[in-house]
Amino acid sequence: MFNLFSGIIQAMYYYIKTYGCQANKAESERQAGYFEQLGLRPTDDWRQANKIFINTCSVRKAADDRALSLLDQMQAYFHDRPRAHWPEVILSGCMNRYRDRLQKRFPILTHIQGVGETNFAYPAKRQDKTQAFIQISYGCNSFCTYCVVPYARGREHSREFDDIMREVTQAVSDGYHEITLLGQNVNSWGLEDVTIGQRKLDFQADHLPSNRSGYRPYTGLPPFVELLRAISSLPEVTKIRFLTSNPWDFYPELIEEVGHNRKIDRYLHLPVQSGSDTVLRRMNRGYTAANYLKLLEQLRALDPDLQIGTDIIVGFAGETEQEFQATVDLVKKAQFVVAFVAMYSVRPGTVAAKIYPDSVPYQVKKQRFEILDQMINKDQLSIRPKIV
Numbered sequence: 001m002f003n004l005f006s007g008i009i010q011a012m013y014y015y016i017k018t019y020g021c022q023a024n025k026a027e028s029e030r031q032a033g034y035f036e037q038l039g040l041r042p043t044d045d046w047r048q049a050n051k052i053f054i055n056t057c058s059v060r061k062a063a064d065d066r067a068l069s070l071l072d073q074m075q076a077y078f079h080d081r082p083r084a085h086w087p088e089v090i091l092s093g094c095m096n097r098y099r100d101r102l103q104k105r106f107p108i109l110t111h112i113q114g115v116g117e118t119n120f121a122y123p124a125k126r127q128d129k130t131q132a133f134i135q136i137s138y139g140c141n142s143f144c145t146y147c148v149v150p151y152a153r154g155r156e157h158s159r160e161f162d163d164i165m166r167e168v169t170q171a172v173s174d175g176y177h178e179i180t181l182l183g184q185n186v187n188s189w190g191l192e193d194v195t196i197g198q199r200k201l202d203f204q205a206d207h208l209p210s211n212r213s214g215y216r217p218y219t220g221l222p223p224f225v226e227l228l229r230a231i232s233s234l235p236e237v238t239k240i241r242f243l244t245s246n247p248w249d250f251y252p253e254l255i256e257e258v259g260h261n262r263k264i265d266r267y268l269h270l271p272v273q274s275g276s277d278t279v280l281r282r283m284n285r286g287y288t289a290a291n292y293l294k295l296l297e298q299l300r301a302l303d304p305d306l307q308i309g310t311d312i313i314v315g316f317a318g319e320t321e322q323e324f325q326a327t328v329d330l331v332k333k334a335q336f337v338v339a340f341v342a343m344y345s346v347r348p349g350t351v352a353a354k355i356y357p358d359s360v361p362y363q364v365k366k367q368r369f370e371i372l373d374q375m376i377n378k379d380q381l382s383i384r385p386k387i388v
């Protein structure tokens, strides 16, 4: 860079570290877009950066620990340097709920921002060459008892249809043919005003949400199906993916759409979390193992080649051997191609942290993790899809 008055001036650099899920990655892409508009260049070395953006995850304790360790290193490094030379350090993402404690422990932090505060006004600097990741909703209203997301990301909020379509159209004109829609519950898009409790109950009672006894949280098609159709109608779009879907919002029309709309990827991510009805109840998941298996059956009836992947938590809140075996049984029946298996980690502030003792020993959690990981992820390597 050249400056008329001072001659050569130094380039300014930004550094971004992203932990956690695709939602965070998408937000970091927007933050990168913003930094680039300011004229900054990316660097892989935070010591060299003028602006640092740390996008945190808090889903398990291990995720917290990773970001804390980076912050420890930064604090130690910059501590000995004059404050005037400290970079601007912004912390974002799901650890922002520890705001006060973080600010106290790490004076290096310039600003802690809430989830979703990243600037939408600038085009995302997309990292992936084939898939454009587009957020369609933020937050979560589901309150699964183990999960920090509703507290960390706040209430569910669907992005406007026109706004989403504008970003899709922009991605298409930038040369993208594959669109990946992101949200904690993509298939409840547009339905946040309908109580989640009612939707979960409906799923349990009828096996699938339907137009039963006058209860129908939408008129015409479910909003998410309308969105899928609108995106599929663009000739340049060849593939649509979405994550994550929740079983209780898998309406019959969505099953049909997944079955018949071949622009939708043949890999579907559908977290089950457990195969035990008693554990599912303690988790407040709102379905039984039978509900979930029935959903898979209906999906596969329309496309036998559909590949299903899942998330499972082992060792949740006193999970007994018998309860774990119910998950093993479900796994045998479900034929998952991949599973993200996690050992339960207590998250302060959640309902589970308040009412269920975390009584399964670490060694038992580990054994259960190994059993499922082996069954699902290692015994059938040849058919594992590439997951984003």
Ligand code: SAH
Pocket (backbone or CB within 6 Å): 059, 060, 146, 147, 148, 149, 183, 184, 185, 244, 245, 246, 271, 273, 311, 312, 313, 342, 343, 344, 345, 346, 347
């Ligand atoms: N909205 C997504 C999940 C987001 S969190 C959904 O409902 O499917 C991603 C995954 O992290 C979850 O599916 C769950 O398997 C895991 N997870 C969430 N909280 C956890 C906890 N306290 N301990 C262990 N794993 C957890």
Ligand code: SF4
Pocket (backbone or CB within 6 Å): 140, 141, 142, 143, 144, 147, 148, 149, 150, 184, 185, 246
């Ligand atoms: Fe929401 Fe449950 Fe998913 Fe957590 S696991 S993000 S509470 S649906």
Ligand code: F3S
Pocket (backbone or CB within 6 Å): 019, 020, 021, 022, 023, 024, 056, 057, 058, 059, 093, 094, 148, 149, 152, 153
């Ligand atoms: Fe982590 Fe928050 Fe995503 S807790 S998994 S970054 S929603």
